[in-house]
Amino acid sequence: MYNILEQQDLDNLKAKEQKRFEYEVAGGAYLDLRGLELSPIEGLDTDKINRLAKIIRGLAFAAIEGIKSGHPGGSSSKVEQLLTLLCSGVFAFDPMAAKNPGRDRLVWSAGHCTPLLHATLALIYHSLQEKGEVIDKEALGAVLPDCLTRFRHCDGPSGHVESKYALSDASTGASGHGLSTALGLALLQKTNGLPAKVFVLSGDAETEEGMSFEARNSVISMGADNIIVSLDFNGFGIDGPITDVISAPYINYWIAAGWNVIEVNGHNALELAHAYKKARSGFGNNRSTVVICHTIKGKDYGKMENTADSHGAPAPHPDYVEIMKKLGFDIPGVEGQIGDDIKAVVAKITREEMAYLLERLEVDKKLIQPEKDLQEKMAKALAGRPMVDYKKIKRPAVLPPELVFKEGDAVPVRKAGEAFFKWLMGQSAFFYIGSGDLAKSILTVAAENVYGIVNQKNMLGRGFRFGIAEQNMAMMSCALTQDILPGGFQAMSVFSTYGVFTSLMANPVRMALINNAVNPKMKGFFVMLAAHDGLETGEDGPTHQGLFWMSLFDAYPGIKVYKPNDANEAIEMLFYALEKGEPIAFSEARPGTPVFARGNGTAPAIEANNGAYVFKPFANNGKPKKVLAICGGQVMANVLAVLPEIEEKADIKIVAVTSPELFVQLRKENPQKAQEVLSDEERQNVVTMHNGWSGFLDPFILPADYEKRTIEAEEFYKAGPPKEVYELAHLDSQAIKEQILKAL
DSSP: OOOTTSHHHHHHHHHHOGGGGOOOOOOSOEEEOTTOOOOOOTTOOHHHHHHHHHHHHHHHHHHHHHHTOSOHHHHHHTHHHHHHHHHTTOSOOOGGGTTOTTSOEEEESSTTOHHHHHHHHHHHHHHHHHHTOOOOHHHHTOOOGGGGGGTTSTTSSOSSOOTTSTTOOSOOOSTTOHHHHHHHHHHHHHTTTOOOOEEEEEEGGGGGOHHHHHHHHHHHHTTOTTEEEEEEEOSBOSSSBGGGTOOSOTTHHHHTTTOEEEEEETTOHHHHHHHHHHHHHOOSSSOOEEEEEEOOTTTTOGGGTTSGGGGTOOOOHHHHHHHHHHTTOOOOOOTTOHHHHHHHHHTTOOHHHHHHHHHHHHHHHHTSOOHHHHHHHHHHHTTTSOOOOGGGOOOOSSOOGGGOOOTTOEEOHHHHHHHHHHHHHTTOTTEEEEESSOHHHHTOHHHHHHHOBOBTTBTTOOEEEOOSOHHHHHHHHHHTTSSOOTTSOOOEEEEEEEGGGGGGGHHHHHHHHHHHHHOGGGOOEEEEEEESOBGGGGGGOTTTOBSSTHHHHHHSTTOEEEOOSSHHHHHHHHHHHHHHTOOEEEEEOSSOEEOOOOBTTBOOGGGGGGSEEEEEOOOOOSSOEEEEEEESHHHHHHHHHHHHHHTTTOEEEEEEESOHHHHHHHHHHOHHHHHHHSOTTGGGGEEEEESSOGGGGGGGSOGGGTTTSEEEOOSOOOOOOHHHHHHHTTOSHHHHHHHHHHHO
16 A cells, blocks of 8 residues: 655655656657767758858848848848758759749748848849849749848838748748648648648747647647748747746657657758758658757857847847958948948859859759649549639529528528538538537538548548637638649638637738738638627627627728628628638628518628618608618517517618628729618618627718617627527617617
8 A cells, every 4th residue: 555645655656666657758759860970961061051051141130230120039040940951952942933833831930030031032042143044033032132231121021021932931920820820731732632841940939829839739630741840949039038938848849749859950951951851751650840950049140149139139230240250251341331241241152152052952943843743643632522723613693402591481690601611612622611629519510521620541631620729720721721732723711710719810810811912922712700690699698799809800901701691691792702712701690590581672682792782771751761780680680570660750771781891892893882772861860780899880870970879789798598688788679679769
């Protein structure tokens, strides 16, 4: 018998049964290459790589000096990682066709390290130019040395990484988002039977992000073994040592999640090359690999070397001059004349070094398979599936019966989404859908089940099982839409959670919208599904009432909020979204709401695509005119229940609102049509009604009338059945009638 509260008993037990006190992490493979005597690699000239590393540091430091802004610390500590990746024959890349669909992808999770990106591009394209190549900077996403004089200026190379550049396949900068982005790109390749790898340049402080944990877990559970992370382990974040925040052994964060781990000296090109080659060939366990590169933050950056201060603080000018001279560059060093310094750095690049770099890039180019061969691989992997993407899918003249809902029936809008997405899955090989552990509630299961959930046993699935990981879900789902596959195909995605939780996905969506804006050639289309919108999840109480979520996405450029009032409107609006190809936040209600009858002046459901339409025109009965602008199917139903009583006092016109942003767009593009829906004169007599944030309907009301002519859900409400909560919010039929009559 042992009393484990007593230390003596514990000591005795440990002496007899040591294994009871040991736990071996059942993760991936582990390999430490630091200080190991390694054989040379054919074609890898470490002396030339080290000399080229000095050139890149010189160009990067000069660019930072020119604007006196930027990130020298992480950029300098990653130089050998990027150079070795390019020179070790493991990275499929052609600088003269930088977005070739057969290339390997590179994600800068450390998106602040643009001094390194732009300096490396300047070295590559200067070398090509010296060889006689014509460099079209716009077409190639190229940077030349003289561009660095405008670093971080509006007309120059960007301050954070943007995907329009060569050697960059995502727009990044928000910490912790890069691995989720890489996961989306990696799964796009794997789930289409393609061989490309996705490399990630990452920083150690990103591990602090909960989002990065979600991604590390999903990479393994989803079977994305085509990701290779080069992790810059320099020990510092922006504010100080990462040990201030991460107290457990750093490797635990990766090995425990099931990753393969290789540790190297991140400034040793030979160790790096061996690590990258092994990571690419794998350990035979179908797991992704992280190469933990032990480095010096701000290497060669003078007094700030090996400090957190080097992260984003440019050196004072005298220190900068000294730094550059120690690197071997005899710069003029005149403050404000950075162009001369850059010329001095470029002058130090020898013909031999340029020839070596271009020779190694030719090796990288040969790794790219012909697009025709890749298309054949896709067609074979996806045999039997329609090889079309969303851009080719049009609304049928006659809708399939499963997409038409009977007027008068009470149908949850989420049922319309369920039917549409299942139908869409059968129309395209490039459609993906998933939910944040809510698939059975949001009803994405039917679509997910068409090809199954993506995992190690089903890499050709189209459904994603994220678990509760809204940020990771949004970022990876957006990212996979922002790439172009062989044959020009582009994927679309739907990712879903309850409307009240969409705020957790706001920043990933924002990052994706930025990428669409800065790289319109690869603009992605996705649907953020905001389910259980409004008061309808009343029994759950305020924690689940989706009343205010749209305020975020209503403000973001490049995405529109769609809020159909019934199931038939939902189908029409989803087809319209496919046609426009612009990302949407799509509202779905949980309980059954009436499918409204069309006719007697009520426009067909397809008019929902205008953002607002005349649901009921004026009767012209001589009574005072009042316009009701209504958003929310249950609110509409409650109004219709008491409409005869209201019409005893007023002549009522009802405008059904489905997307204020679409209606604002209609006012610009077809003002005559918009005036027919709601004229400027009629706006003086509008009462807005919404089962959520009142500001959503601001385009329909004059500011002077705001307080007395808005009926909305304006606070957090107690738990209860929807009927009771609507009464509590004064959005039941009787309360609505009283408020409308009061506004006459």
